[in-house]
Every structure is written in structure tokens, then in C-alpha cells.
Amino acid sequence: MEKKFDGTSAIVFLALMHSFLASDAVEVKPSINPAVVGGTVILSLSPSVTLKGGSWAVGESLILTWLGDQQAVFSGYSGRAFVNITTGALTLSSLTVADSGVYRVQSSDPQLTVNTSVTVVEPVSNVTVSVNQTDLTEFQSSADIKCSVSSGSSLSIIWMNHSSEVTANDRVQLTDGNFTLTIVNVTRYDSGPFRCYVLNPLSNGTSDPVHFIISYGPDNMALTVNGLNITSFQSGSNLTMLCSAESNPPAQLQWAFRGKLVNRTDTLLELCHVGENQSGPYSCLAFNNQTKAHNYITTHIVISNSGLDHQALNVLLVTLLILAGFTHTLEDVCDSLRP
Known part of the structure; x- marks a missing residue:
């Protein structure tokens, strides 16, 4: 028996297909990524879509919901989050490192769910190194150098000896997330200068050099x-x-x-x-x-x-x-x- 679609069914089907295609084609684009601590990021839908209502969340935490010209902001985001009730764009200010995550916008009219990731980074500042002692004896002493920063997040650390990068081997140990460099049984070629180079997606910094006096x-x-x-x-x-x-x-x-x-x-x-x-x-x-x-x-x-x-x-x-x-x-x- 042959099935026939009436005009109403066709309209509903086309509307659902349009909603699916629209959702599939829409992206959320951050105004800046990574974003800086204390700054502002705007999450906009592209291409622009007119939303009658919806919600924004990061991870499992709701940021706000809106319907028409009414919006409700959840605890932790009051005073620093608001939505454009027409385009659905989210503006989030006074950013912290904890604001990093996967942001999700949902709407039922039209029906869509779109995700994007945002990373909030604290700039690197005041990179320093410290040592317990600088007078060492070849094959008898170990050198310990600790790197520290006053501020910074999402950090990567590179140790340099002169212009060469220091990598781990039988005598060289990198611990504490690479913040500590230990050279076991130093040789005369381990006198340095050693520097700690710290970087993240936003900035970088280099410590002053440290030299060792190695007797041999x-x-x-x-x-x-x-x-x-x-x-x-x-x-x-x-x-x-x-x-x-x-x-x-x-x-x-x-x-x-x-x-x-x-x-x-x-x-x-x-x-x-x-x-x-x-x-x-x-x-x-x-x-x-x-x-x-x-x-x-x-x-x-x-x-x-x-x-x-x-x-x-x-x-x-x-x-x-x-x-x-x-x-x-x-x-x-x-x-x-x-x-």
C-alpha cells in the first residue's frame, strides 16, 4: 500500500530539515582565544541567527537563560555575563582561569546546540631561579635549580644551558612539572649559564642566568x-x-x-x-x-x-x-x- 505525504507533513518535514541544517551550519566564534585574565570575551554565533530564547553553559554549569527580552544570570556570573537577546551572543567579562572550558549554547526556537572551547590564560611575570649552592666538585656534587614565576597559567618550561636546550638523560632530571632541574654528578661542562624560559599562549619570560663554579x-x-x-x-x-x-x-x-x-x-x-x-x-x-x-x-x-x-x-x-x-x-x- 503506497504512503502519501500531505501538504502539512511536507511543511513540517521541511521545517525540521531547515532547523537541522541551520544548527549544523552554525558555529560559535570567540572574539579572542586564548583570552587574558581580567579581560572580556564575546561568544558570537556565525552565521548570525535570530534566537527567541535559550541558555548558555560552560561544562555542567549554567551561566544564564533567556526568553524574549528576559534573561536570568546564575550565581557566579552575576554582573559579568549578559546575552544579546536577538543574536544569542554571550558577553563574559572579568575573566579568571576558572572560566576556561567548553561553552555550549542551546535554543529550541530555532532548535540548535553548538559548542566551542575557550581558554583563559594569566600572563607570565617575574621568572626567577634559585640554587642551594654554586660551588661544586666534579663527579661528587649535584646541581639543583628551581624555577618560579610570580604569576602565570598554562605554563610550559624550557631550560637552557648557554644556547642549548637541556633535556632529561641519565644525569639530568626534570621534576615538579619541569620547574626543578637536577644534574647528578656534575662535570666541568655543567658550569652554565643556566636559564629558565617560561611561556604560555599569551606571553613568556626568562630568568637571569645562574653560573656554577665547578672544581675539577x-x-x-x-x-x-x-x-x-x-x-x-x-x-x-x-x-x-x-x-x-x-x-x-x-x-x-x-x-x-x-x-x-x-x-x-x-x-x-x-x-x-x-x-x-x-x-x-x-x-x-x-x-x-x-x-x-x-x-x-x-x-x-x-x-x-x-x-x-x-x-x-x-x-x-x-x-x-x-x-x-x-x-x-x-x-x-x-x-x-x-x-
Whole structure:
């Protein structure tokens, strides 16, 4: 049996379809999103729709209802929420972070339900960092840095070491929502400067830098003779030995020859007109009074007789220098280490 739709049924069907299509096509557009704490946001329907009544809610909380030219505002929104009774646009002022959420407008004439999300953000202000101590010892101490802000919401935090971002690993821990940075067993490369960069969708801020003084060494010692990589020299040569060590604070140095201390405590040991009896091991000893660590390096010097009368040559050289007007000799700046 064939069913027929009368004219009334067709009109009702078309009206329902129009209402459905209108609701489906309507959007709620915030005037600003994210919105700032203390500011105002207007939630407008687009395209514009003429509503005879309805309600606004955020989450499960009703904000207001209206019918015709009458509206009722619920507790918590009195004095800061009102609706345009023609367009249904909601104006909400004196915003707080708690006003963030999903806003929903409902109407029965025409029938529609539309949602939109609004985020209310408090700007970032006064980003600072604090530390318990800044004097640390390599491989023995841990660095703890705490970041804080006077105000701000929806925060993201990035830690920077120089211009590089700090990320978590076996030695680096980020806790308290990334507000605390801990570096376990610091190394000499963890001296900083460290900064805390805080941002949200509205603003950002950066702390002042914090530096650590990290004591380390002595290590990576080096000992050169006359700037060369050789250790064999002819009798009568002048030798300048240079000792270096990576250390903070700078290491205290001490020289030794054949295991006996020499009265030299700086980076240079200078020997003039060396003889064969000055062959042997030369050592540079380093000590760091902060880390209480020590280290040393030894080189074996071989002095051989070339068969030339270097003493006679030196006498001739000194004579020529005196004749040329010079009054000092190489012996003035050299040490003579003879057993």
C-alpha cells in the first residue's frame, strides 16, 4: 500500500530539515582565544541567527537563560555575563582561569546546540631561579635549580644551558612539572649559564642566568721540552720544560728530577748548558687543593756528548755578546740542576 505525504507533513518535514541544517551550519566564534585574565570575551554565533530564547553553559554549569527580552544570570556570573537577546551572543567579562572550558549554547526556537572551547590564560611575570649552592666538585656534587614565576597559567618550561636546550638523560632530571632541574654528578661542562624560559599562549619570560663554579682536575697533563716532541738533546743545550694540567682552581705544580723534588713550583723549568749527568726522568707533579686530587707526568731526557767543545763555543758567544754591549747571559734565567 503506497504512503502519501500531505501538504502539512511536507511543511513540517521541511521545517525540521531547515532547523537541522541551520544548527549544523552554525558555529560559535570567540572574539579572542586564548583570552587574558581580567579581560572580556564575546561568544558570537556565525552565521548570525535570530534566537527567541535559550541558555548558555560552560561544562555542567549554567551561566544564564533567556526568553524574549528576559534573561536570568546564575550565581557566579552575576554582573559579568549578559546575552544579546536577538543574536544569542554571550558577553563574559572579568575573566579568571576558572572560566576556561567548553561553552555550549542551546535554543529550541530555532532548535540548535553548538559548542566551542575557550581558554583563559594569566600572563607570565617575574621568572626567577634559585640554587642551594654554586660551588661544586666534579663527579661528587649535584646541581639543583628551581624555577618560579610570580604569576602565570598554562605554563610550559624550557631550560637552557648557554644556547642549548637541556633535556632529561641519565644525569639530568626534570621534576615538579619541569620547574626543578637536577644534574647528578656534575662535570666541568655543567658550569652554565643556566636559564629558565617560561611561556604560555599569551606571553613568556626568562630568568637571569645562574653560573656554577665547578672544581675539577688536575688531569690531561702535558710536558714538552723546547716545544718539541723529542727527548734527546746534545750536551751543552739549553732546555725549557713546560708543564700544563687542566684544573680548577689552577693546580699547584712541583718539579722533580730522578724522584727528588726540585725547588721549582711554576709551569717552567729551565736548564742551561746541560751535561750527560743531567740525563734522567723529569717529573711534573700537580695538586688541586679544592678537589684534593693529584696527578703527575714524567719524561725521560737523554743528554749525549756530540764531541764538540760547547764550553768553548759558549765562552766565545759570551765574549761576542759583551763586545756587542750586552751585559746579561743565559745563565741569569736558567737553573743548573747537576747531581
